Amino acid sequence: MSQLTTADKKRLLRNMLYARRFEERCYEAYVERKIGGFLHLYPGQEACAHGVIEAARPGHDYVITGYRDHVHAILCGAPPKEVMAELFGKETGSSKGRGGSMHIFDVAHRFMGGYALVGGPFPLAVGIAKGIKLKGGDEISMCFLGDAANNQGSFHESLNMAKVWELPVLFVCENNLYGIGTRIDRSTAVLDQYKRVCGYDMPSNQVDGQDIDIVYAAAQEAIEHVRSGKGPYFLELMTYRYRGHSMSDSNAYRAKEEEQEWNKRDPIYILRDRLIAAGELTADEYSDLDKDILQEIETDAIKYSEESPEPKIEDLEKYVLAENDPYVHGGPK
Amino acid sequence: MAELMYWEAIRRAHDEEMARDPLVIAMGEDIGVAGGTYKATQGLYDKYGPERIIDTPISENGYTGVGIGASFLGVRPVIEIMSVNFAWLALDQIANSAAKVRYMSGGQLTAPVVVRTPGGTAHQLGAQHSARMEKVFMGIAGLRVVTPSTPKQAYGLLKAGIRCNDPVLINEHELMYNMKGDVPDAEYFHPLEGSDIARPGKDVTLFGYNISVHWCLQAAEILASQHGISAEVIDLYSLSPLDRAGIADSISKTHRAIVVEEAEAIVGVGSEVMAIINETCFYELDTAPVRVSAAHVPIPFNHTLEKAAIPNANDVVKAVLVMFGKA
Ligand SMILES: Cc1ncc(C[n+]2csc(CCOP(=O)(O)OP(=O)(O)O)c2C)c(N)n1
Ligand SMILES: [Mg+2]
Numbered sequence: 001m002s003q004l005t006t007a008d009k010k011r012l013l014r015n016m017l018y019a020r021r022f023e024e025r026c027y028e029a030y031v032e033r034k035i036g037g038f039l040h041l042y043p044g045q046e047a048c049a050h051g052v053i054e055a056a057r058p059g060h061d062y063v064i065t066g067y068r069d070h071v072h073a074i075l076c077g078a079p080p081k082e083v084m085a086e087l088f089g090k091e092t093g094s095s096k097g098r099g100g101s102m103h104i105f106d107v108a109h110r111f112m113g114g115y116a117l118v119g120g121p122f123p124l125a126v127g128i129a130k131g132i133k134l135k136g137g138d139e140i141s142m143c144f145l146g147d148a149a150n151n152q153g154s155f156h157e158s159l160n161m162a163k164v165w166e167l168p169v170l171f172v173c174e175n176n177l178y179g180i181g182t183r184i185d186r187s188t189a190v191l192d193q194y195k196r197v198c199g200y201d202m203p204s205n206q207v208d209g210q211d212i213d214i215v216y217a218a219a220q221e222a223i224e225h226v227r228s229g230k231g232p233y234f235l236e237l238m239t240y241r242y243r244g245h246s247m248s249d250s251n252a253y254r255a256k257e258e259e260q261e262w263n264k265r266d267p268i269y270i271l272r273d274r275l276i277a278a279g280e281l282t283a284d285e286y287s288d289l290d291k292d293i294l295q296e297i298e299t300d301a302i303k304y305s306e307e308s309p310e311p312k313i314e315d316l317e318k319y320v321l322a323e324n325d326p327y328v329h330g331g332p333k
Numbered sequence: 334m335a336e337l338m339y340w341e342a343i344r345r346a347h348d349e350e351m352a353r354d355p356l357v358i359a360m361g362e363d364i365g366v367a368g369g370t371y372k373a374t375q376g377l378y379d380k381y382g383p384e385r386i387i388d389t390p391i392s393e394n395g396y397t398g399v400g401i402g403a404s405f406l407g408v409r410p411v412i413e414i415m416s417v418n419f420a421w422l423a424l425d426q427i428a429n430s431a432a433k434v435r436y437m438s439g440g441q442l443t444a445p446v447v448v449r450t451p452g453g454t455a456h457q458l459g460a461q462h463s464a465r466m467e468k469v470f471m472g473i474a475g476l477r478v479v480t481p482s483t484p485k486q487a488y489g490l491l492k493a494g495i496r497c498n499d500p501v502l503i504n505e506h507e508l509m510y511n512m513k514g515d516v517p518d519a520e521y522f523h524p525l526e527g528s529d530i531a532r533p534g535k536d537v538t539l540f541g542y543n544i545s546v547h548w549c550l551q552a553a554e555i556l557a558s559q560h561g562i563s564a565e566v567i568d569l570y571s572l573s574p575l576d577r578a579g580i581a582d583s584i585s586k587t588h589r590a591i592v593v594e595e596a597e598a599i600v601g602v603g604s605e606v607m608a609i610i611n612e613t614c615f616y617e618l619d620t621a622p623v624r625v626s627a628a629h630v631p632i633p634f635n636h637t638l639e640k641a642a643i644p645n646a647n648d649v650v651k652a653v654l655v656m657f658g659k660a
Binding site: 062064093094095096097098099100103105106107108112113115117120122123124125126127128129130131132133134135141153154157158160161164165318319320321322325327328329330331 | 355356358384385387389390392394395396397398399400401402403404405406407408425426429430434435436437438439440441442443474475477493494496497498499522523524525526
C-alpha cells in the first residue's frame, strides 16, 4: 500500500477546499435564482469522495452515484465549469442542460452519472462491473451512495448479484446518519451498515470518513481486493453533511450539539492542521490558497456558466431516441 | 423459407446475434440451465456458457438494472422477464434508467437493452399472471415498444432490437410461442417503426397488434365470406412510436376504424389510435371509430368469466356488423 506524499496531501487539500467552495458558490447561485430545482450539496463529506477516488484510477475506473454528485463528477475529470453550467441549465453543461444538478454525466471521464431515485444506481453499478468483466478490462466499478439507500430492495438485490457473479464493484456507503430528515436509528434496524452485507458473504469495512488519510488507506485495501478479481467489496465511511439535505431543507431535525460535534471534525481542517503541524503548510499559505480558489471559481465556472447559451427550444426532442439508427428501418441498406 | 415456431424464431435470433457479437448476452430467470420458460434460449447455455447466458436470481428490478448498466459499456443484453406481470417490479429501472439516460445525459449514454416479456392472458392463470402492460410501456418517452404477431416478426424484431441503440421492449405472448409461421432463411431485420398491412381491404380497417392481429384476420375472413365486407387488417407491431401515417393511410382508404386490443380500453392502444385518427384524418371518417377491448377487471380464474373478459374474433365480427347496420 502506498502512502500519500506531502505533495499529494497538498493537492488533496486544494481539491477538497475547491469542492467546498464550489458547493458553497452553488448555494449562492441558487439563492440568486441562477440555479433551480433540487440542489444537494456536499460540504462535510469531502474526504469520502476525495480519499476513495484518490486510491482509484479516475478517468479509467467507472464511478456512478446518486443526486449529490457534483464533486464525484469533478474528481473523475469533469471540468468544473461544465458541471456548474449544467446546474445553470446551459447548453454547455455536462449534460447539455438536460440533466441538472442530480444528473451530471461525463462519460468520457467514465463518470456514469448521478441518478435521483434512491437506490437506483446499485444495479447499474453491478451491470457496469459485468460489462467490465465481459470486456476483460482491469477497471473497477465504484458506486457511491448514502446510508438510507441501503433500505431499498435494489441494495440487497445488487449485493447478492455482485457476489454470486463475483463482479469487480466497490460499494462506497457515505453514512451521514440521515436520509433527509430521518435519523438512521429511526429507519434502520442495524446501524452499522458494513454489518448488513455479511448476508452476502462480502468483505466490508467501516472507517472514519472525515480523515482522508484513513479513507485513503481503507480505499486502497478495498480497491486492491476488487481489482485483483476477488469480487465485490463494501466500504462504509462515517461522515456528516453540514447543510440540509437539499436547498429546501431547513435541517431543523438535527440537534445543534450534534452538529457542533461534527463541525469539530471537519475533513478539510483535519488535513490542513496536519500539514501545518508537520511544517508543510502555513496559515497564510492556506488563506492564499482559499482566495485563489474563490477567484478561480468566479473566473472559470461562474463566468462560463453565466455567459453560456440556453439550449434551443427546437432541440426539445433531441436525445430522446438515437438519431438515424438504421435498425429502426430494417437495417443498413 | 423455413417454418418455425414463434419460440424457435426467438431462439434463432438470440443464437445468430450471440454468435456474431461476444457482447450480446441474455439474462433472466431460468433461461440458462433450465432452457427458458418458453424455450427462447434453449441450448444456448451449453453453447455460450454462464457468463453470457445468465441465470439470474428472482430480482426483476435488480437484474434489469444490471443489464442496463452493462449496456452503458456497449454490452447488448437481452433481458427476459418471465411474465409481464413481473415487469411491474422492473419498471423503476426500465422507466427511470433505461428510457431516460440518453436524454438526461445530453446524448452521452444510451441503454441499448432489449427487454423481452410475454404480456397477455393465457388460460386460467389468474389475475396476477394475466396482465397486459403495453399501455404502460407505450407512455414512456425514450423506450421503443414492439410486439410481434408472427414468428417472422418475432425473429426480425429481436434481431433489430438487439442492434438498435435504443432500449426496446418486446411484448410477446404466452399463447403464441407455439404458433408456426414462415421465417426467411436469410438474415432479416424487421423495422422497429411502422405497421404492416396484414390483409388488404377497402370497407373497414381493423387495427390489431400481437395476438389481436389474428382475431382481426379471422374476423376479416368471416366478414368476406359470409357478409360481403372487405376488411383491411393493420398490424401495429410498433406500439411506440405508433405509425401515424400508416393509420391515416388506411383510414383514407376505408373510412372506418375498429381497434382490437387484448387489454382494457382505458388509456390503451385503442384510445391512442382513435386520437391519432382524430388528429390526422378525422374528415375521412364515415362513422365513429369503435374499440373492441377487454373488460376492465382483474382477469378472473374461472374459465367462462375469463373468456368473457377477453375479446375474440366473433366480437370483432359483431362490432363490424353493428357498424354497418347489419346487426
Ligand atoms: C426512490 C426514492 N424514494 C425517495 C426519494 C426521496 N429522497 C431523496 S434523497 C432521500 C434520502 C436518501 O438518503 P441517503 O441515501 O442516506 O443519502 P444522503 O442524501 O444522506 O446522501 C430521499 C428519501 C427518492 N429520491 N427516490
Ligand atoms: Mg444519508
